[in-house]
Amino acid sequence: MAVKVTSRSEDYSRWYTDVVKMADLAENAPVRGCMIIKPYGYALWENIKEGLDRRFKETGHVNAYFPLFIPRSFLEREAEHVEGFSPELAVVTIGGGKELEEPLIVRPTSETVIGDAYARWVQSYRDLPILINQWANVVRWEMRTRLFLRTTEFLWQEGHTAHATSEEAIAETMRMLDVYADFAVKDAAIPVIQGRKSDSEKFAGAVASYTIEAMMGDRRALQSGTSHFLGQNFARAFDIKFLDEKNELQFAWTTSWGLSTRMVGALVMVHGDDQGLILPPVLAPFQVVVVPIWKDDDQRATVLAAVERVRAALQPGVRIKVDDRDEVSPGFKFNDWEMRGVPLRVEIGPRDVAQGQVVLARRDVPGREGKSFVPVDGLAGAVPEMLATIQANLYERALAFQQEHTAYPEDYAGLREAVAEGFAYAWWCGSAACEAQVKEDTSATIRCIPLAQGERAGRCVVCGEAASERAVFGRAY
Amino acid sequence: MAVKVTSRSEDYSRWYTDVVKMADLAENAPVRGCMIIKPYGYALWENIKEGLDRRFKETGHVNAYFPLFIPRSFLEREAEHVEGFSPELAVVTIGGGKELEEPLIVRPTSETVIGDAYARWVQSYRDLPILINQWANVVRWEMRTRLFLRTTEFLWQEGHTAHATSEEAIAETMRMLDVYADFAVKDAAIPVIQGRKSDSEKFAGAVASYTIEAMMGDRRALQSGTSHFLGQNFARAFDIKFLDEKNELQFAWTTSWGLSTRMVGALVMVHGDDQGLILPPVLAPFQVVVVPIWKDDDQRATVLAAVERVRAALQPGVRIKVDDRDEVSPGFKFNDWEMRGVPLRVEIGPRDVAQGQVVLARRDVPGREGKSFVPVDGLAGAVPEMLATIQANLYERALAFQQEHTAYPEDYAGLREAVAEGFAYAWWCGSAACEAQVKEDTSATIRCIPLAQGERAGRCVVCGEAASERAVFGRAY
Numbered sequence: 001m002a003v004k005v006t007s008r009s010e011d012y013s014r015w016y017t018d019v020v021k022m023a024d025l026a027e028n029a030p031v032r033g034c035m036i037i038k039p040y041g042y043a044l045w046e047n048i049k050e051g052l053d054r055r056f057k058e059t060g061h062v063n064a065y066f067p068l069f070i071p072r073s074f075l076e077r078e079a080e081h082v083e084g085f086s087p088e089l090a091v092v093t094i095g096g097g098k099e100l101e102e103p104l105i106v107r108p109t110s111e112t113v114i115g116d117a118y119a120r121w122v123q124s125y126r127d128l129p130i131l132i133n134q135w136a137n138v139v140r141w142e143m144r145t146r147l148f149l150r151t152t153e154f155l156w157q158e159g160h161t162a163h164a165t166s167e168e169a170i171a172e173t174m175r176m177l178d179v180y181a182d183f184a185v186k187d188a189a190i191p192v193i194q195g196r197k198s199d200s201e202k203f204a205g206a207v208a209s210y211t212i213e214a215m216m217g218d219r220r221a222l223q224s225g226t227s228h229f230l231g232q233n234f235a236r237a238f239d240i241k242f243l244d245e246k247n248e249l250q251f252a253w254t255t256s257w258g259l260s261t262r263m264v265g266a267l268v269m270v271h272g273d274d275q276g277l278i279l280p281p282v283l284a285p286f287q288v289v290v291v292p293i294w295k296d297d298d299q300r301a302t303v304l305a306a307v308e309r310v311r312a313a314l315q316p317g318v319r320i321k322v323d324d325r326d327e328v329s330p331g332f333k334f335n336d337w338e339m340r341g342v343p344l345r346v347e348i349g350p351r352d353v354a355q356g357q358v359v360l361a362r363r364d365v366p367g368r369e370g371k372s373f374v375p376v377d378g379l380a381g382a383v384p385e386m387l388a389t390i391q392a393n394l395y396e397r398a399l400a401f402q403q404e405h406t407a408y409p410e411d412y413a414g415l416r417e418a419v420a421e422g423f424a425y426a427w428w429c430g431s432a433a434c435e436a437q438v439k440e441d442t443s444a445t446i447r448c449i450p451l452a453q454g455e456r457a458g459r460c461v462v463c464g465e466a467a468s469e470r471a472v473f474g475r476a477y
Numbered sequence: 478m479a480v481k482v483t484s485r486s487e488d489y490s491r492w493y494t495d496v497v498k499m500a501d502l503a504e505n506a507p508v509r510g511c512m513i514i515k516p517y518g519y520a521l522w523e524n525i526k527e528g529l530d531r532r533f534k535e536t537g538h539v540n541a542y543f544p545l546f547i548p549r550s551f552l553e554r555e556a557e558h559v560e561g562f563s564p565e566l567a568v569v570t571i572g573g574g575k576e577l578e579e580p581l582i583v584r585p586t587s588e589t590v591i592g593d594a595y596a597r598w599v600q601s602y603r604d605l606p607i608l609i610n611q612w613a614n615v616v617r618w619e620m621r622t623r624l625f626l627r628t629t630e631f632l633w634q635e636g637h638t639a640h641a642t643s644e645e646a647i648a649e650t651m652r653m654l655d656v657y658a659d660f661a662v663k664d665a666a667i668p669v670i671q672g673r674k675s676d677s678e679k680f681a682g683a684v685a686s687y688t689i690e691a692m693m694g695d696r697r698a699l700q701s702g703t704s705h706f707l708g709q710n711f712a713r714a715f716d717i718k719f720l721d722e723k724n725e726l727q728f729a730w731t732t733s734w735g736l737s738t739r740m741v742g743a744l745v746m747v748h749g750d751d752q753g754l755i756l757p758p759v760l761a762p763f764q765v766v767v768v769p770i771w772k773d774d775d776q777r778a779t780v781l782a783a784v785e786r787v788r789a790a791l792q793p794g795v796r797i798k799v800d801d802r803d804e805v806s807p808g809f810k811f812n813d814w815e816m817r818g819v820p821l822r823v824e825i826g827p828r829d830v831a832q833g834q835v836v837l838a839r840r841d842v843p844g845r846e847g848k849s850f851v852p853v854d855g856l857a858g859a860v861p862e863m864l865a866t867i868q869a870n871l872y873e874r875a876l877a878f879q880q881e882h883t884a885y886p887e888d889y890a891g892l893r894e895a896v897a898e899g900f901a902y903a904w905w906c907g908s909a910a911c912e913a914q915v916k917e918d919t920s921a922t923i924r925c926i927p928l929a930q931g932e933r934a935g936r937c938v939v940c941g942e943a944a945s946e947r948a949v950f951g952r953a954y
Contacts, residue, residue, distance in 0.1 A: 027592070027594075030542055030551070031581060063523065064514055065520075087574055090546075092570075094568035113507065
C-alpha cells in the first residue's frame, strides 16, 4: 500500500486501474470480464443505491424482481432489440443435467420479460401507470473489459414503466433523466450534460434515448445513466393493451431507465488525483478517518481517550472510521486513507490533546492549505460544515474542469481540434453521414444533443447545411 | 379480488398458492420454476433484508459482491460439494455468440468462487477474520417448484467468513444462527428451533450445519435459515493459507450462512388464515391501512379531511396506506387489505368524524372482538401500542400452535403417531440407519438435533440403543 499509483499524466488508463485496485474497490474475477466488488467498493455502491432508491420512491416508484433467465424467443419479438443485443448474450443450454428445449438468455436488460408480465397485468386504464424499478445483475458479453466501466456482469437498477398516453410516458422519461442528473450533481458531485442520443447511439428498440454525460479526468465522456422513451414498440411486441376511458383498446406507452456500477468508475475518474481516490462526502463509506498519533503507551492511552471524545462528538451523524492499528505508522495510515479517498482526516497527537484540539486535513486540498486546527468542543459543528464545503468544492472544480475543456467550434477544423482536447458543442444538421464522418476522422462521437439549446439556427459544422441544434461531440468510454 | 382463497382445511397447498397470488406477492415467470416477485412481495423482502442487514453490520460484517458465473472446475475441487450440487446446475455454454472453452456454472451458492478470492486475500493472521456477506440471486434447477418455497432462481444473502482458529469459526457459526433466530422471533414473529443437522441433511462440504426450523400452519417443518461450520474443507480445496503468529503456515477455518426469499413463504404459512395473509407489523409493507367511508360528495370532503389528520398523527413513525379509491366500495377494500395481511385497519365515516374518533380493526383478531373506537387525538400513542400488541400476539399464538403440535414420544409407535400430527422430540442413537427407517416408514426426517437438550441419556426411539440426544422429527417442505 506504500506503493504509489501510476500518475495520470504518465498513463491515465493504468492510473485508473491502479486506483481501483489499490483503493480496494474491486478486482478481476477468475471468469474473464467479471469483477469482484470488494467491501469498500460495495459500500460506495450501497450509498449510490440509497441515494437513487430514495429518489425513485419519492417519485412514486416501487421495486420488484423479475427473473434472471429470458426465453430466447422473447428477445426476438422486438426486431431492433434482438439485433442490438444478440452479439452480447450469455446462453444457458443445460439445466439440471439436461439439454434445454429452448435456450435461456441471461438477461442483458429486462424490457422483454417485463413487457410480457405487463401484458398480463394491464387490462384497463385504471391499471396504469405501472411504475416499477428493479435492482439486479445483468450480463453482456464484452470483448474488452475494464473494472466498473465495462464488465460482462454488472449491477444496476432498471426502471420499467407503462402509461396510458404518449405524453405521460415522455414526461416519465424526462422525470427520471432529471432524477439521475439530480443524483449526479448533489450526491456524486459530478456535473452532467442532459441530452438526447442520436439515432445511431440510441437504445435498441427505443424511440428516443436520453443520457447524462459526464467529463472524466482525461477529458473523455462517460455515459452515466440513460432514460428511454420506448413508444409503443415493446407494447406491440408483447401485447400490452388496455381499455381506455372510452372503452377502446389501446397499446400502452412504455419507458425504461438505468444506472449501473459504472457510476463508481465515474467517481474515480472525475474526482481522483495522483494520490488516489477522492470521494464526495455524501457517498463516501467513511466521511472522516481519525488517526491517533502516539510514541509510548502513556501517550497511547491519553490519545485514545481523546479519540473517543471525537467519536462521541461526531456520531451518529457522521460516518467515521477510527484507525487504531498498532502495526502501522501514522504516515502509512495517512497514505492509506488518502488512497481510499476519505474526504476528511482527523489527526490527534499528545500535544493536540493537551491543547484540546485536533488537526483536520482535507483530502481535496493537499498540503498545509488543507489543514486546520479545530477545538474538540467545536467538532460537532465544524466537521459537517467542512464536509459540505468539500462536497461543494468537488462539484465546482469538476464543473470548472469541464467548462475549461469545452469548446464551441464553428467549422470542421475547429471541431477536430476541440474533440482532441475535450467536449465540442457544434451545430449538427442531424444526418447520420455527418455523424459518421466525424467518428471516422476523430474517433469522437455525438455524446448527446443537449436539452439546453440557445439559438436554434446555424450551419452544420461538417456539411455546412442548415442545422437547428448543437450536438456535444467527444471521445467516449 | 372478491374471490375467496381455498380454505386451509380443504387444501392447504392450494390455499398457500392462492394467498401468494391473491395477496399479490408473486407469480410464476414464463421460465419454468422461476418467479416474478411483485411489488408488494418485494416490499416485504426489502423489510426482511433491512432487518437482517442491520444485524449483520452490528455483528461486524460488511457486504461485497462476487460474480454470478463460476468455472465448472471450481466446483469440482471440493468433492462433496460438487456431488451435492451437480444435479441442480444451470450451465452457460455460449457467450458472445461462441461456444465457451470451459462451461460456466450459474452460482448455486458461492463458497467456491469466494474461497478462491480469500486464498488471494489472506496471507497473514492479521488479514483474519474476513467477515463478508453478499446479497444475491442464485440458481438451483428444481423439478418441483413452489412460489418462494422452492424456485429455480431465488434471492438470498450468503455470509462467508474465514478465521484463524476452529474455535473462532465455530463461534461465528453459532453467532449467525443466533442472528437468524433473533430475526425470526423479533421481526417475523416466528418461533424457531435452533439445532444441528444430521449428517444426511447437512450442507454439501460442511463439517456441521445448523438450522432454524419453524412449524408451518399444516404442522410441517420449514428450514428457514442455515449456518455452516466448514472446517478447513474449503480452505484446503482453495488453498486459503496464512502465516500464524509463530510464522507457521496454516489453513484457515471458514463458515457460511444463508437465508432466502423462502422466509416470505414462512410468513404466509405461519401467520395466514382463510381470509389471506397476516403480516407481523415489524415487516409489513403497510402497517396501517386507512379506509375512508362516505355516501355523497359532502361527506367525502369531510372524511378525507379527517383522514389527513390521521395521516399527520401517524407519519412518519408508522407505515401507512390511505385507500381513497373511488371505484370500489369500503367493503371491497376491507377484504382486499385483509387478503394482503395489513395488521391494522383504520375506518373513518362521517359519524366517526362528528365524534372525533376512528374505528381500529385488528387483522389478527377477526370480527367485533378485534374492533375498538379510538379518539383521533389518541392515535399517535394507540396505534404503535396496538401494533406492538399484534406483533406479540402473532408470536405467542404461533408458539402455542407449535407447542400444541409437538410430542415427546418414548417408543416407535408413538413417534409414528407424533410425526403425522406435527413435531416429535425423540431420543436418537445417531445412526443413519435409524434415521433412514423413520423416513421410509413415515416420510418424516430429522429436522435438527436441538441445541437445547435436557437430560443426556435415553434409548433410541427406533432401535432401543443408548442415545445421548433427542432429535426433532417432522415432515418437511
